[in-house]
Amino acid sequence: MPPEFARRVLALLAKVPPGRVTTYGTLAELAGYPRHSRHVGHLLGKLPEGVAAPWYRVLGAGGRLSRPGSHHADWQRLQLEEEGVEFNASGKVDLRIFGWPDQMV
């Protein structure tokens, strides 16, 4: 896995505006590595604390939280809600509205 991948993903992540969210699959694809969603997730997991990357704006497919139960998930949800992202009854985010990049529908 070339360092390019990590760099690209982080760059894209930095482009995600506040109040918007993206998914692992999307980041991987935009980074030029389709179907590498797992690695995006793992990459973010390895990120040092000092890195200024809004990883909390990254959700799983369909806007689901990646690691429910974890205290991080709780914090993550709060962060997103503070930015104006809304969670539906299922605890998921409507990617058609808050998804990034804009979903053409």
Next chain:
DNA sequence: GGAATGACCATGG
């Protein structure tokens, strides 16, 4: 080199 693992995704029951 082979097997197991992982912040996942899509599909089927």
Next chain:
DNA sequence: ACCATGGCCATTC
């Protein structure tokens, strides 16, 4: 809508 199964790709043992 929820749980189970199969497929993905790269890293690690």
